[in-house]
Amino acid sequence: MKGNEMWQGKLLTIHTTTRARAPMIAHDTAELMAxxxxxxDRYAKGVDKGTYSALPDxxxxxLIEQETLEALMRDHDIKVEPQEHRRNLTTQDVPLNHLVGRRFSVGQVVLEGGRLNTPCRYLDMITKMTICDLxxxxxxxxCRIISSGAIHRGDTIRLV
Incomplete structure (x- = not known):
């Protein structure tokens, strides 16, 4: 993605969970705290951070792209519901892989892309599907939250 390319995406879903292995809970709005x-959410609570990766992060x-979920269905006939993928936000038309180290807004809240998420076998276990490698x-x-505020399903996502 070149610096002058512009795109505009959308926030489709918001999910949190209170602890590891607990079901994800859908929200229409959520408060993000820098x-x-x-x-x-369990990561904001500072407890039960999980063992997703030893990499610093x-x-x-x-975040995860809706397009990824659509590709799983199209290419592998695997349906993953938004509450199953274990990510907080599901986006549409947002090039997440290109946002490492970049700042972007979800509504009025500014985020900064950290590292790409690493798939884990836990996802295979809870969905009872083999999708980790896919x-x-x-x-x-x-991501890191740069500025606090409320986000809402349907918010616009864009570079800042």
């Missing part, structure tokens, strides 16, 4: 995470909020390089983006 340097902390999503209000009520900021994981205040996680998500290599398409498992989403871990």
């Amino acid at each position: 340097g902390v995470g999503i209000a009520g 900021v994981r205040e909020v996680t 998500l290599e390089h398409r498992s989403g983006l871990n």
Whole structure:
């Protein structure tokens, strides 16, 4: 993606969970807190951070592309519902792999792309599908929250 390319995406779903292995809970709106995470989410609570990766990372909020879920269905006949992929935000028309190290807004909240998310076998276990390897390089983006505020389903996502 070149610096002068412009795109505009959309926030489709918002999910949080209170602890590891607990079901994801859908929200129409959520409060993002800079340097902390999503209000009520297990990563914001500072406990039960999970064992997703030994790699250093900021994981205040996680995103995945709707296009990835559509590709799983189209190419492998595997349907993954938004509450099953274990990411906080599902986006549409947002080039997540190109946002590592870049700032972008979700509504009025500014995020900064950290590292690409690493798929894990836990996803295979909870969905009872073999999808971990299919998500290599398409498992989403871990982000830092730069400015606090509320986000809402349907918010516009764009570079800042």
